[in-house]
Structures are given as structure tokens and as C-alpha cells.
Amino acid sequence: MPLDPVELTLDLTASRQHLIRCRLRFTPTHQAMELRLPVWTPGSYLQRDYVRQLQNLELLQAGEAVPLVRREPSVWTAQLEHLLPVEVHYAAMATELTVRTCHLDDDHASLALAALALQVNGARWAPHHLQLLLPDGWQPFVPLPFLNGPSEHRWIADSFDQLVDTPVEAGPHRWHGFVVHGVPHRWVCWSAVGGNPDPLLERHPQLLDDVAAVCSACCRLMGEAAPAAPSYLFVLHLLERGFGGLEHDNATVLQYGVEELAKPGGYRRFLQLVGHEYLHQWNVRRLRPAELTPIDYDRPTVVPSLWFAEGVTSYYDQFLPRLAGIGTDAGLLDDLGAEISRYLLTPGRLLGQTLRQSSQEAWVKLYRQDAYSGDNQISYYLKGAVMALVLDLRLRRAGSSLAVVLRELWQTRGRWRRGYSEVDLIDAFGAQLPALRDQLPAWLDGLEDPPLHEALGSVGLVLMPHPDSAPATGLLSAASASGLSAQKVARHSPAEAAGLCVGDELIALDGWRLRKPGDLSQRLQEGHKHTLTIGRHGKLRALTLQPTTPAVKSWSLQVDPGCSAAALALREQWLQVVPC
Ligand SMILES: [Zn+2]
Numbered sequence: 001m002p003l004d005p006v007e008l009t010l011d012l013t014a015s016r017q018h019l020i021r022c023r024l025r026f027t028p029t030h031q032a033m034e035l036r037l038p039v040w041t042p043g044s045y046l047q048r049d050y051v052r053q054l055q056n057l058e059l060l061q062a063g064e065a066v067p068l069v070r071r072e073p074s075v076w077t078a079q080l081e082h083l084l085p086v087e088v089h090y091a092a093m094a095t096e097l098t099v100r101t102c103h104l105d106d107d108h109a110s111l112a113l114a115a116l117a118l119q120v121n122g123a124r125w126a127p128h129h130l131q132l133l134l135p136d137g138w139q140p141f142v143p144l145p146f147l148n149g150p151s152e153h154r155w156i157a158d159s160f161d162q163l164v165d166t167p168v169e170a171g172p173h174r175w176h177g178f179v180v181h182g183v184p185h186r187w188v189c190w191s192a193v194g195g196n197p198d199p200l201l202e203r204h205p206q207l208l209d210d211v212a213a214v215c216s217a218c219c220r221l222m223g224e225a226a227p228a229a230p231s232y233l234f235v236l237h238l239l240e241r242g243f244g245g246l247e248h249d250n251a252t253v254l255q256y257g258v259e260e261l262a263k264p265g266g267y268r269r270f271l272q273l274v275g276h277e278y279l280h281q282w283n284v285r286r287l288r289p290a291e292l293t294p295i296d297y298d299r300p301t302v303v304p305s306l307w308f309a310e311g312v313t314s315y316y317d318q319f320l321p322r323l324a325g326i327g328t329d330a331g332l333l334d335d336l337g338a339e340i341s342r343y344l345l346t347p348g349r350l351l352g353q354t355l356r357q358s359s360q361e362a363w364v365k366l367y368r369q370d371a372y373s374g375d376n377q378i379s380y381y382l383k384g385a386v387m388a389l390v391l392d393l394r395l396r397r398a399g400s401s402l403a404v405v406l407r408e409l410w411q412t413r414g415r416w417r418r419g420y421s422e423v424d425l426i427d428a429f430g431a432q433l434p435a436l437r438d439q440l441p442a443w444l445d446g447l448e449d450p451p452l453h454e455a456l457g458s459v460g461l462v463l464m465p466h467p468d469s470a471p472a473t474g475l476l477s478a479a480s481a482s483g484l485s486a487q488k489v490a491r492h493s494p495a496e497a498a499g500l501c502v503g504d505e506l507i508a509l510d511g512w513r514l515r516k517p518g519d520l521s522q523r524l525q526e527g528h529k530h531t532l533t534i535g536r537h538g539k540l541r542a543l544t545l546q547p548t549t550p551a552v553k554s555w556s557l558q559v560d561p562g563c564s565a566a567a568l569a570l571r572e573q574w575l576q577v578v579p580c
Pocket of ligand 1: 276277280309310313
């Protein structure tokens, strides 16, 4: 028996109240009816409790109100007397401007449907219809097929999962179309910073060609003649500041800051973000960890291989502009060096978490950073990308590559939507290089660095340290309402030895008033015992701060001019990215 569709109508006309009025209509299949709102959205591993934005939920059947019982914060049940169609009315506040939440104002709407779509028991695999009611002059951008035609603003999703995977953007926006290997793509930008009509396109008139080239480069990396999606929608929020993206099967929502765009390499990094999210249509959306197959929207799911999903994608995103013929080798090495530098300057990689633990603890650590996070965690994006680099170079020395492993997993699992376990991953690497069957699990479970310097040496690259100009204290300070305060205190540092705590007011050094961050560093002398006057809980204290030799401020990746011919040849092959 085909299941009747569930119809979700979202009225976006109360834009000044930032209120989305929702109506869910369906024919129940059980008299014991249950409604559940997801607590998270796939791709962003944090329990968001979208229910906190919901209000005025009521259930009607044949025009009569039916009492709902709240079983859990995001779960309601009702005992129905019959199986006639029902309507659920509710509203949701939409005031959070991120790629994974809802935002509605006079300028536009950006919706994450995990925050709005109630799952009806027995209807997860039923078709879901989506209808939008829009303010005058607005256009909808929805990566779903139309139910009837474009004028109706109604779309059809083949399941609840496809509905939740649908980002919705609407507003008086202009859009642009382009084709990648026969597949239609749409590009729509909402500029929060004004500009007519699209400041990014104005500054980079070749933008759409560049984006199409990056999309094509992703296909080449995957060894595919066309994208995995039957059509694709790019939504960009151009903000004053911001960086982020969320991947979907057939779409992505991106946020990028005009301040970042204006920096050297800012446009190249923007294209990396585009490539990162686009590559996810394979890695993580269709080639998906078994733990997310199917997705449990009700609670966090521990995924030990997020390092592969995000780290491998982060590694390749740096190569994609160059593979698309846009970037240069020098730009690529700059970006790789900056990423490795961030990694090497994060003590948490040696003190806090292994790569597997970082993946497993995503839900409670990566998205919940505090002043101490650098000491007790390492991002699975960052160490995952370093691991991908080490694996790629190890495999290339053996005549294979990381791209071969990725393609193999895609062909044997992702293409068929068969989830992969950690064992499948290790097997895929071991099939290319048997030594990795033992080495890879040890690297995933170790607090030490994978053999990074050896890997870089194999392609004639070296890491150059750049020391700080000021003596080291391990203290990071920032301007605060009262002047200057301690923002971070590094583990095993002079600041820690002095007894400083995050939040301390930094008042004076050797009797000299401190007012801004530079005031402290310019008075420090290596080995000297300074008296630092601080304020804590309303009382002054005098601490002894003894700085040490300047620490490494950053690392850069440089070509070793004396490297062997074999290393040079391997480097050329590695920079081609795509397997021969
Ligand atoms: Zn990602």
C-alpha cells in the first residue's frame, strides 16, 4: 500500500515577527500517534534542541482539538479515536543566522527543515509535500522537484529524510544557472551587506565559471563523468564576517564574510569552501558512515570515522581550486602550510585527544569550544586533514593514492548507499598498502603526530619555524571592559607557572599600567622575573611572571632546493592530485 503524503506548509509572511507559521497535514496510520522534532541536523554534530524555538503546537482532527501529551521535550503523542486526516498547527521563531538554523526577516528566509519538520510515526518513508507561502516579490529556492509546476510553490520529497535534507532559501533574490557535465546548477546569493545585485559577482565577474570549474574538478577527483546529484543548488549568504557551510545531497548553504574575501587568498579560500561542500555530495552524504545509516534524529550518534568524512574533504578542498586551473602551486603550499601550522600549534593533539576520540567526542567538544579547548582537544577536521596528507603521500610512494581509496569506497559502498564501518575504512587502505592495516589504527589511537615530516620529506618539502618577536609567556590577552584580561593560559607555560587564570584582569607589569595587548609584550624580557598585578574576584594580587625564549609563532611549508630527483618526481605527481 503506498503511503499517503505528509503535507508541510510554511507561511513566511510574518517576516517582521521572525515567525514561521507551520501546518502539518496527514492521514494517520496509527491511533497511537506520535510526533517527533529532530534534535540535530545531519552534518553538524551538536544537539541543538530545535524545539526551544517552537510554540503554540495544537492538533486538530475533523475540526476538533485533540489533546497532545508531551513525552519528551521534542516528542508528543495523542490517542486518536479514528484515522481521519489530522492537522498540526505550530509556529517557530527564526532568528538564528547560521547554515543549520532558521532565519526570517524582511530581506530573506533561510530555513533548516530539521528545525521545523515533525516526524510522524509510520510516515518516515512516505512522500512529504512542502508548500511555501511567501511575501510579495519573493522567490523560493528549494532543491526538490515541483509537485505540479513552478507557479504553485509546492515540492515533493520522497521521504522525511529527503525533506530534512532540503535547505530552503527565499527572498527577492536573483539567481544564475550553469551546467556541470550535463547537470543543471543554480547559484543564489543573499547579500546581508548590500550591494547591487551581488557584490561577490561584481568583484569577481568570473565567479560562476570558477565555481563550475571547481565542481568539475570534484568530479575528476572522484573519477566520475558527472556529479552524483541530479541537479544542484548553491545558496550563499554573504555577510560582514562569517565562515561556514552545510552539505546536503543536492545542495549546500554557504556563509562567507566580505572582510575575509578582501584578504590576500580570501577568494581562493572561498572557492575551497565551495569545493569542500560540493565534494561532500560524495564523501559523507552518499558515502556515509554506517552509524549514520539511517540517521537517528532523536539523539547524538557516536561516529568514530568523522575524521575521514571531514578530514579527507578538508585535505582535498585545498587542492580543488588548483585542480580547477585557478590556483597556483605556491598558493596551495601556502594554504597547506597554514593548516599544518594550526595543527602544530594546538597542544591538545598531544595532550588531550586521539583522532578517533576527536571524532567520537564531536558532539560535546568540537562545537563547544572554551578557553581550554586548545589544550584538551584537536579538531578531526584539522588532524584528519594532516592524516589524509600523510596517508596520501605514503600511498603515493607505494604507487597508489588517497584518491584511489576514496574512489574505491565510492564505487563499492557510496554509490549503493551502503554505509561504511571503521573496519571497512581500514580494509580499503590495507588493500592499497598492507602495512596500513596496522599503522592506521595505531595512528588513529595515538596521541603522537603521524609521521608528518617524513611524509613531507618524501616530496621535497620542509616545515620552517617562524619564532615570535616577544619572549614566551603562554598568555593570550584581549581588551575587555575593564582594560585588559587573560583570554588563554597555555598548559606548561610561564603564565600557568605564575598562577594566572582565564578571565584575570591584567592591571600592571612592574608598576606600569596595562591597557591594550601590546602593552604587555613590549615590556617583557626573557628570563626576567616581572611583577604582574592582576585583579580577580574584585581583589588585586601580585604574581611573578618569568618569560622564556620566544616560541614558534607559525610554520610555513617550503620547497627543499636540494631534494632528490625521486622526491621532485613524486611531488609533481602528488600536485596533479588525480591518479594517473
Ligand atoms: Zn565538511
